[in-house]
Amino acid sequence: MVSLPEELEAREAAARRRVEELRTEATELALRLEAAQKDLSRWEITRETVTEVLAELSAAEPDSDADVPVESDPKPHPHGTGVVMVPPWREGLAAKMLPDVYRDIMEVLADAPGPLQAKQIVPRIGLSATAGKIEGTRAKLKRLVERGWLTSDAPGRFALARREASPDPLNPRWPRGSSS
Template identity: 55%
Template structure:
């Protein structure tokens, strides 16, 4: 009978050891889980704030001086900002973030210069002052980067791509 008790004690010790290891793993996973929950909460709040700002018509795009050419990093995927690269020969609207692409495509299709208030409904936004001002900001950014021209104040056309920075292509 002594050997049976000894066997049970060995098994009990082995299980205690595994339980202790699992408890350590759980503790480590709990720390990691809490860190990821905190990160998720911060990202959620940031996204909600950006959505609120965008709904109010505040431009949440990256602001880059026109003298700086921006190239997206990591296969063109940029998180949290929308980059508008400087136009060069061979570039198309497909090289732009979706909302900028839509704006350029609308202006390309227009027979005459277009105002921001005419573009807003064509890109699927409500004709609200905040949306018009946000679009006007994007139009100005596209002018700065050489994608569009501002023929007269508030009138935009695609003729800018014929010359960039005043020099012939």
């Protein structure tokens, strides 16, 4: 039979080992947290830089109309950037000015024989057909409609806005009759 003092010493030693294991784990977690915070900071700086560059590119657009504001979204921006990533469509503004995912959506709709639903677009732009991806894409489609890039004649169905002056919907400056 084990004596009470021996049992207490064994339990104390086990508790001490557990405390040391937890201290080691806490140190490892602190290091991982620091690395994740540095990564987050890099992404925030990258997003801010890209936003600034896009704003400068949009402002430098040679055919931009002086009376058409780039900032037409009165809603507050959660990150304080104040830049519209999807500018309102205007004559001479090409889809190549849009962020990649919006440009992908425009290309899918340009190749489609008719209006498409968000759930039909999602797999064609390389996303998994989950509810979250479909809803996110639907929000982007609605944003493109609000800004004049797309139309939605039937609820939930989206197509390129008809442009009489532009034979190539992805590049409105494309010269007529050009084969290149």
